[in-house]
Amino acid sequence: MEMEMEKLSGRGSKQSAAPTTLMKAALTGSVCLCLALLIAVIAVSQKTTNEEFCLSSECIEAAGSILNKMDLSAQPCEDFYKYACGGWLQENPIPEDSSSYGIYPWLRQNVDLKLKELLEQPTTNSDIEAVKKAKVLYRSCMNETALELLDAKPLLKELRKREFRWPVLGNVLGADVQWDEEKFDLLHTLAQIRTQHSKSVLVRLYVSPDDKNSQRYIIKLDQASLVLSREDYITNTTEAQANREALLRLMVDVPVMLGAPEEAAEQQMKPVLDFEMKLAQIMIPFENRTSESMYNKYSLSKLQRTIPEFNWLSFVKASIDSKLYPDLSISSSEHTIVRVPQYMKDLFKLLNVTDTRTVANYVVWRSVLSRITTLSRRFLYRYLDFARVTTGTTSLTPRWDKCVNYIEGTLMYATGRLFVDKHFQEDKKHMMEELIEGIRWAFIDMLEKENDWMDAETKKKAIQKAHAVLAKVGYPEFILNDTYINEDIKRLSFSEKDYFGNVMQTLRFISQADIGWLRKNVPRTEWFTNPTTVNAFYSSSTNQIRFPAGELQKPFFWGLDYPRSLSYGAIGVIVGHELTHGFDNNGRKYDKDGNLDQWWSNASIASFNDKTQCMIDQYNTYHWKEAGLNVRGKRTLAENIADNGGMREAFRAYRRWIDKERSGVEEPLLPGVGLSNNQLFFLSYAQVRCNSYRPEAARDQIVSGAHSPPKYRVIGAMSNYEEFRKAFNCPETSLMNRGAESCRVW
Ligand SMILES: [Zn+2]
Incomplete structure (x- = not known):
C-alpha cells in the first residue's frame, strides 16, 4: 500500500512543487534584496507551502475514502467514470438481495441501520405516541412466528369479502363465497381496492395541485401501472419473453398456493396475462406524457358523456371514505383532470370485449400480488423466484431491512423525528444555505452573461423564476411538534401479533391521505417529504427544491471541516440539478408560481428545442454494455439537462466561494491524492x-428509468464541460472532451 501512496504523491508533486507566486516574486527580486529580507520571504513562502495541505483527521479520512474508490490505472480523459469509481466497483459486489448497488444504496443501507437501532429500542414512557406506534408496528413486522402460524389466513379472509372474491379460487373458500359474475361490480371492486388496499388498478385516481391553478387541489384520473414494465408486454425480446413467462408462472402458482386447483389456475390466468398485454398496448408511453397533453379538464358530467361506459361520479364517490370526510360532497359538476383521455376511451372498449371473469381475475390478482409479500415465508420465497428472473436477485432482503423500509415509508414523520433527533445536525442548514444561494446566483449569472439563445423578455422571467425557487432543507418543521405527529396518526392502533391487520390499517390510512387535501388551499411553502429519504427533489407546482436529512450526509454533504470542493462537487451539483429541473423540458413550462402557462416566447422555445436536440443525440449514442442497449436520449432528457446544468452551476458557485470567502486563495489540498481542488470537485x-x-x-434502468445510467451521467455531463477538460487537461482527441460537439442548454 505504501507503494501506491508513493506513486500518488509523486503524481501530485507537480502541483505542490510548482513555485508559488510569492516564491517567484522572491526569486525575481532577490538580486536587489538584502539577505535578511530574502530569508524572511523564503520563510513566509515555505509556510504557505506547508499550508497547502490539510492534514486534519477529516481531510485524511476524506483522502482515504476518495482514493479507495478510484482506479488509478484508468485514464481520466478517456473514461472518467472508471477512473473515479473503478476501485469501489471492484470491491463492492452487488449484494444477493439487490439488483443494483452503489453509493446511493450504500447510504440508504446506512440510514436503514440507524433506523433499525432506533426502532429496536424498547418502548419507554418518554416516547411520544407516534413513536410508540412505530415501534409496535416494527415489532409486528419482525414477529415471524406469528406470520408463519397464520400463513395465508389473513389474505384468505380478505378474499372472502364480496368485492375481493377471486374467480380463480372457485369454491375453495366455500360455496357461499364464490365469485359470481352476476354480482360482480367492477366499479365497486376498483374503488374498494383503492380505499382498502391503497392500490390503483386500471384507473388511477388521486388528488394533487391543479397544474394551471397551483393554489388549488383537484382530482386527477390517470392510467394505472402494470406489473412489469410496458416494454415487457409490447416487445418480444428474450428478456421480455422471460419476464412474461415468469409472471405467468407466478400468476398460476399464487392461486394454487391459496388452494386453487392447478388446472383451473392455468386455464384462467393465461387470458389474464393476455389482457394485461392488451392493456400495455393502449397505455400512453412515458415519452408522450407531456404536461400539456395530460392537462384535460373535464367535469364529471362531461366525462360521463365522453366515456359513458363507466359511472365516473359513483367511482369518485366510492373512492372517498365518507366517514372520514363527511363534509366532502362530490357532484357531477366536480372538475377533474383526465391525464390520458385516449387511454380511458380505449380501456372501456377493451373491457367491453373482455370476458368478465378475466377482468375480475386481473383486478383481484393485482391486489393479491401486492399482499403476498406481507405473508409467510413460503410466499416470500415464491415471489423471490419471480424476482430472480425479473431483477436477478437471489436472496430475500433481511427481515429487519424489509421492516425498517416498511415502517419508514408508512410512518414517515415518526421515524423521521427519531432520525432527526439523533442524527441530524442543525448547522448543516447553514452550509446548505450557502450552497443554495451560490448556485442560484450561478444559474442567474450564466443566464445573464453566457446565454445567447433566449430573448430578453423570457430571460427576465426565467431570472424571476430562479429567484422564486424555494429551498426546503432537512425536515418539515412540524415533525418537531409532538401534538401534530401524534394527531396525524391518531386513528391507527397496532397490535404486535397482527402484522397483516396492521398493514391493512396503514393502507386504508394512506389511501385517504391525498383526498383530505381536496377543497383546501395548497400550502405552497410547506413540504411533506420523508426526512430519511436519500434523494433530492424539485416540485414544479410549488417551485420548491427539497433536500431531506437522509441526503445531507457523506459522501454527498461534507461538513465545514472538509474541503468545500467535495461538497460543491457532490451535494452542490445535486442542488444545481434540482434547481435546473425547474428549467428542463418539462419544468420550464411551469411559471414561478407553479402554474402550467406558456411564459416563453416562441422563438426561445425553438432555440431551447435546438439545444436539447443536441443532448438527445449525444446520449442516444451511448451504448451501455451492462444492458446491451443504448441510452434513450429523449426519455432521459430532463435528467440530462439537470445534470449538465447542475454541474456548471455548482462549479461556478465553488469558484465564487473561493474568490469571495478566501480572496481567491485555493483551499488546502488533500494529502496523498495529488489532485487540485477543481479536479476534486469533479x-x-x-x-x-x-x-x-x-x-x-440495467435493462430496466434503460427501458423504465428517467435517468441515464450513472456511467453516462458522469461522462455525458463532463465531456460537455470546458472547465472539466481544463481541470484534467484533456486533449481534443480524448473521449472526455467533446470540444465543438459539446451540448449546452443552461
Ligand atoms: Zn433529477
Missing part, C-alpha cells in the same frame, strides 16, 4: 454516482 461529483447493475436491472 471527482466528488463522479464518486456519488458509482453504481453497478445486474443485467436485469
